[in-house]
Structure formats: C-alpha cells, structure tokens
Amino acid sequence: MNTEQRDTATPELWQSLPNVAGVYLMKASDGSVIYVGKAIRLRTRVRSYFREREKSASALTSQMMRYVTEVDYIVTETEVEALILENNLIKAHQPRYNVKLKDDKRYPYLRVTTDEPFPRIHITRKAENDGTRYFGPFVHVRSTRQVLKQLTKFFPIRTCTLPLTETGNKYRVCLDYHIGRCPGPCADKMSVADYDEIVRKVCQFLSGNTDAVVKELTEQMEAAAAALDFETAAKYRDTLKDVQQAITTQNMDSVSAADEDVIGIAARTDIACVQLLRVRDGKLLEREHYYLNDADPEVLATALSAFISQYYQNAVFVPKTVVLPMPIASAELIENWLSEKRGSRVGLNVPKAGRLRKLQTLASKNAEILLTQREQNVVYSSGVEPALVELQELLGLKHPLRRIEAYDISTLGDRFAVGSMVVLEDGKPASSEYRRFKIRSVEGQNDFAMMQEVITRRFRRALADDEKFNKLPDLMLVDGGKGQLSAAQAAMKAFAASHLPNIPMIALAKRVEEIFVPGKSAAIVLREDNPTLHMIQRLRDEAHRFAVTYHRRLRQKSLSASVLDEIPNLGPKRKQALLQHFGSIEAIREASLDRLLSVKGIPRSVAENIRKHL
Numbered sequence: 001m002n003t004e005q006r007d008t009a010t011p012e013l014w015q016s017l018p019n020v021a022g023v024y025l026m027k028a029s030d031g032s033v034i035y036v037g038k039a040i041r042l043r044t045r046v047r048s049y050f051r052e053r054e055k056s057a058s059a060l061t062s063q064m065m066r067y068v069t070e071v072d073y074i075v076t077e078t079e080v081e082a083l084i085l086e087n088n089l090i091k092a093h094q095p096r097y098n099v100k101l102k103d104d105k106r107y108p109y110l111r112v113t114t115d116e117p118f119p120r121i122h123i124t125r126k127a128e129n130d131g132t133r134y135f136g137p138f139v140h141v142r143s144t145r146q147v148l149k150q151l152t153k154f155f156p157i158r159t160c161t162l163p164l165t166e167t168g169n170k171y172r173v174c175l176d177y178h179i180g181r182c183p184g185p186c187a188d189k190m191s192v193a194d195y196d197e198i199v200r201k202v203c204q205f206l207s208g209n210t211d212a213v214v215k216e217l218t219e220q221m222e223a224a225a226a227a228l229d230f231e232t233a234a235k236y237r238d239t240l241k242d243v244q245q246a247i248t249t250q251n252m253d254s255v256s257a258a259d260e261d262v263i264g265i266a267a268r269t270d271i272a273c274v275q276l277l278r279v280r281d282g283k284l285l286e287r288e289h290y291y292l293n294d295a296d297p298e299v300l301a302t303a304l305s306a307f308i309s310q311y312y313q314n315a316v317f318v319p320k321t322v323v324l325p326m327p328i329a330s331a332e333l334i335e336n337w338l339s340e341k342r343g344s345r346v347g348l349n350v351p352k353a354g355r356l357r358k359l360q361t362l363a364s365k366n367a368e369i370l371l372t373q374r375e376q377n378v379v380y381s382s383g384v385e386p387a388l389v390e391l392q393e394l395l396g397l398k399h400p401l402r403r404i405e406a407y408d409i410s411t412l413g414d415r416f417a418v419g420s421m422v423v424l425e426d427g428k429p430a431s432s433e434y435r436r437f438k439i440r441s442v443e444g445q446n447d448f449a450m451m452q453e454v455i456t457r458r459f460r461r462a463l464a465d466d467e468k469f470n471k472l473p474d475l476m477l478v479d480g481g482k483g484q485l486s487a488a489q490a491a492m493k494a495f496a497a498s499h500l501p502n503i504p505m506i507a508l509a510k511r512v513e514e515i516f517v518p519g520k521s522a523a524i525v526l527r528e529d530n531p532t533l534h535m536i537q538r539l540r541d542e543a544h545r546f547a548v549t550y551h552r553r554l555r556q557k558s559l560s561a562s563v564l565d566e567i568p569n570l571g572p573k574r575k576q577a578l579l580q581h582f583g584s585i586e587a588i589r590e591a592s593l594d595r596l597l598s599v600k601g602i603p604r605s606v607a608e609n610i611r612k613h614l
Contacts, residue, residue, distance in 0.1 A: 014050060015531055017043040018369050020075055023085050025093075027070040033093040035064055038082040042073050050534075064097040074277075074287050075366045077358075108144055110135045110206060112157075112199065117166045117192055118185040119199050120158045123148065135206035152181040154216070155202045162186050214240065259319035262356070264363025265304055266371045272303050275367035276311075277359060279319075287363075289370055301328045308334060318342040323349050323360050387535040388427050391475075394524065394532065395517065397504060399474060402426055406477040406539045407488070409439075409450045410547035416554045417442065419454035420547035423473075424539050435468065436550045448487035451478065455491040463498055476505035479540050485516050508540050567613045569606050577601050578610075589614040 017024070019041045026035040026049075039045035049065060076082045090098050112133040113119045119132075123144065127134045152159065162171055164185055171186035183190040183198070221236035262277040272292040290311070292303050305328040312318060318341045328334070331348050338346040351357040388401045404424040411417040417439035423430040437457060442449045455476075461469040478484045485507035492503065507516040513533065514523035526533040563585055564575045581599045582588045588596075588610065596607035 014043055014046040014071065016373050017046055017071065017073055018075060018373070019043040020369075021077070021079050021082050022073050022075040023082050023089060025072045025074075025089065026064070026068045026095075026097075027072060028067045029069045031070075033089075033095050034067060035095050035097040036086055036089045036093060038079070038086040040079050040082075042075075046071055046073075061097075072287075075362070075369055077362065110144070110148065112203060112206075114199065114203075116164065118158060118164045118195055120160065121148065121151070121202065122159060133203055135203075151202065151205070152176070155198050155205065156181050156183050157198055157202050158182045158185060160186070166192050259317075260321040260323055260356070260359075261319045262323040262359045262363045263304070263308075264325055264360060264365070264367045265300055265307075266364060266368040267300055267303070268371055271371075272300065273367045273371040274304070274307050275363045275370065277363045277366075279359070287366065289367065301326050304328050305330065305334070312338060312341065318346060320344070321347050321349050321356075323351060323356050323363075325360055325364055326350060387532040390532045391535070395475075395504060395506070397475075401474045403430075403471065403473045404475045404477060404539060405473040406479065406543040407451065407454055408479040408540070408543035408547045409447050409454070410544070410551040411439075411445060411447070411450070416551055417450055418547055418550045418554065419450060420543050420550065421454070421458060422539065422543045422546050424535075427535070429542060433471065434546055436546065438554070447480070448483055451480075451484050451487040452491040455488055456494060459492070459495055459500060463495070463500065472501065473503060476503055477536065477539055477543075478505060478507040479510075479543055480507050481509040481511075481514070482507070482516055485518065489518055506536075508536055513537065563614070567606075567609050569609065574601055574606065585614075 021040050022042045023036060023038050024042055024046050025033050026037075028034050037045065049061065049068075074085065076085060108123050108125050109127050110121060111124045111127075112121050112135070114133050115131050124134075148159075151157070156176075159176070159182070160174065162169075164171075167188060169186050169188050173184045173187050173189070174182070176182035177184040177187075177189070183195065185195055217236055217240040221233050221240060224230070224233035224236060260279040262279060264275040264277075266273050266275075274290045274292060276288045276290075278287065290307065292307055304324065304326065308322070308328070318338050320342070322338070327350055328348070335346055335348055338348075349356060351360060392399075392401050402425065406422050406424070408420050409417065410420070419437040419439060421435040421437075423433035425433070435458070437454045439450050439453060441453055458469060462472060476488065478488045485505065488505055488507075492500075492505075505518065508514070509516065509523070512525070513528075514525055515536070516523050564570055564578070570578075577599055578588055578596075582591060593607055593611055596602055596610055597604060602610075
C-alpha cells in the first residue's frame, strides 16, 4: 500500500476549499507560511483575496498575494475554535504578513487550584503544567467574568487567596459567605470532603457538562416570564446567554505539555484519506493529509495500521501519544516499535470521550472533506481548469476549450490606434502567443472597423501559414458589447470560402459584465462570484492591458521623436543616449546644464540648444 501526499496546487487556489469554519494558511513557493487567517466560511473568505487582487486591495495585501502559490486549511467545529487556532498558528509560524503582538498576550483561562485543600477559582492568562486544573481558553473576556460571578451562585466555591489548611482555619468570613457564594472554609464551616463535592461539580460544569445549570436557568427565566416579572426574566436570559457564550472553548488548546499525533481516516471504494493533526505542547500547530491506494473501506483498521507503519518508518519525531479512530491489529507490537524509535514509552490511544475524542473526530471530519473534494473535483487531477469546463457547457460546445484568444482596441481619438490579441491555453496565459497590431486602414474613431481589421489580419496570416499565427483558437473573446461582436462576425464571414473552421465567439461588456453570444438576443449574466466569469474577466482585462501598453509606447515614441527632432545637431545616437540616461522627455526638460553635459556625447553647444528648445 502506497502513501501519496495530496497536491494542494490547483488552478484556482480557493475553489477546492470547503465553505465551513476553519483556518487558512497561505504559503509561498518554498512552502513557508506567510499568512494565517480564520473564517466562518473558508472558501468565501479566501476567494475575497483573489477578487480584491483583481480590483482594489491594500498595499500589503497586494504585495502578499504576489507570493501566494498554495492555500492550506484546517476545518474547525466553530468560529471560536478557528479564532484560537489562528492565534496558535501565528505564534508557531510567525507569518510575514500577520500582525503579531509583542507581548504575546494569551486568552484567559479559569484556574481551579486543585493542589490546595480548599481549591479556589480565578481567571488567569498564563496556563502552566503545575498540577492544577485549567479550563479554556475563553474568547469573550467579559462573559467569562460574568460566568465566574454566576458560577459561585450555583456552586459556592471560594475566590479569595487565603492560604487555607485542612483544619484549624480561623479567618473571619467575608461577604461572599453571607450572600451564599462561599461555604466559609476559611472559618472551618465546611469539611474538605463536602467542599470537594462542590469542586467536582465546578470542574464538571467547566468541562462542558452544563445541562443542569442551563436547565435551571431556563426554568427560572420561564417562571419569571409566566409571572409577568419580565425584568427578572431578562436577567436570567442575560445570565443564560453569558453562560452559553463563555463556555464555548476550542478543542485544540490545552495546558498539557504532551506531544500528540491525532489521526482521522475516511474511505471510498478503493482509496482512503488519512488526516494527521500534529499537537505539540497541547496546541494544534499543523496538519498533513495522505491518500492510501488500494484501501478497502470495509477494513479501515488494516489501512490505518499500514499507514502508521509507513509514516513513522522515516519520521524524525515520534510523539508520546498517537490518537486513533479505531483499534488496530498488532497494536502492542507497533507501540513497542514506536517506543524504541522515541526512546521512551509511546501509547496508541482510542479515546471514547473528552478532549482527545473531540480532536480525533475533527481529524476524521477533515479527512472526509478532503476525500469528498477529490471526488467532486476530478478535473483538477486531469489538469483541466473547471471554469473552462463550465464555459464549454454554458456555450453548448462539443470540443474542449484548450485555446481562447481575446481581442481589444486602444485609441486616443484618431491617433495611435492599436489592437491586441492575448491567449489563454489550458486555463493559463500564454504570453509567447500574444500579438499586437498597429491599425493601418481605419481613419477616425471607429472601434468596430478597427476590430474588423485586427481579426481580418490575424486570420489572413493564419491562412498564409505564418508560424506566428498558425494556431487556431477554440473560442474568440471580444472586449465590448453587441457592436464589437457583430464587427468580429463580419470579419470572419470574409473567410467563409476558406478552409478556416467555424470558430465560436463571445463578447464581454464592461458595464454589467454581460456575455453576448451570436444568434442570441438575451445576454448571459453570471453571478459575481462565479469562477467562469472571473476567468473571462481576467482574459478581457489582460487583452486591454496589452493593448494599452502598446498604445502608450507608440504615443511616447512619437512624442519623443517630434520634440527632440526639432533640436539642432541632435542626431539619433544622441537622442537615444539622452532617453536612456533620463528616461523621459520630462526628465530631460527639467535637467540642468551640468546634468546634460554629464551625458556621454553631448557637447556644450548641443546641451544649450536642448535647454533653449525644451
């Protein structure tokens, strides 16, 4: 059985992400994490970065997106889990484009000092492996304080810092004792055994068993409302909300110093996906996923055993605990083997409940999502851009769209009119196939006639077997509306008697991004978030950029020639030297006499003529 690491590079980095809560990691070409973010919906959030890149984005985001070649992710159960996992991953990877706090501020925990005869409860931001009980981390600090306050109403546990012993405590009781929020162990008013029962209930509640408290609060709220005491009912409602909000913690952060690998698995027919969550010092820091070929879904334990043997064979580090979704054969043998590799005892754990069980369930959920994506996005593995497939289906074409050519016109009045042709091959720009045209036969501002000239010249050269134009497109894209599309159709009709195949074409209008198809009166309008629309827009914009760049070059060249040609004794070599040295006519105009003289080949008389004329 072979393991194959999943290739996360896809034509559109966001398309394969699930639209669920989680954390995304943007990576550069060398595999380094350059940004970590959280999201309620992963695909929607990551997609926004690419849309911003195409439209408007902050300078830092634009800079970052130039380096992003891969987007990885980790699915979580809730947004709160994603928030705290994001915090852990930022601290672990120190991404270049994340804001990082200098003081490394932590989320608050509730600490129960179980190392004392009469444990107390308090809020702390520093969790240590000191033998006491920590609960959290919590996200909503205000709600956490409210829960601590309300918790002492249901479970009267002390919050003071008095150093109490098992017996012989002769302190004076405080106000908390008189209002029923502390049983008074400071004055020996409760035994250690009875107090331990309170502590047990507090820990049980903070561990997630909140049903009894929530039920009591709900009953009190409903009773107050039934008695028309809406003010009291509102207080119970707010308390209930605080309790439910503050106890929302994440499964991925604990104060355990143990290192753990948590494994989840999902299978289909003859392939399985294994998800490995790497927990270090109690924090989930990264994940890996692999595919197992020839795996039988009916005997996943066999596939899992094979994966463990192969994965840890070359592993540099073996953790203290490997968490599994199910028992495997030869578990004792594998434990002994892993213990020998680690140099200390390693355990294979199949948890039934608690933190590790939640983590294991999360790992299996991630594996299931990855496997589903593999099934749904088979076009990725074949190297075909999904947007091309959708566009082919949208236009009702029988042949795949391997090559798309886009055309645009750029003018300034009736001067320097140019046309452009850019090419998309297999969903990727083919810059070596780009072509540009200087408009020759059209006078005045007539974009339709210019479009006809460009397309006519392009296919005339194809028929002449010009190697620069002998590749024919599967689809033509014209920048504009019905007018430009009609002009392109008219140009192609001239080749009806030739051996050119019938090449389909479409036009994309900028105003509302409508797609026009010959023979159809109604335009095709796609949703703004449609990947196919984005692909067409990018191709159209690239054609526009290429045309405008050529247009500006001609205009600058014409301007430079006309101004410098009027200066006496300034020949081609001297003009070239000046433009290379200063970069533009404006820079030459602003240059001092001394700076002009510093250019090789420019004598004083010529420099003075330049100053005089410019």
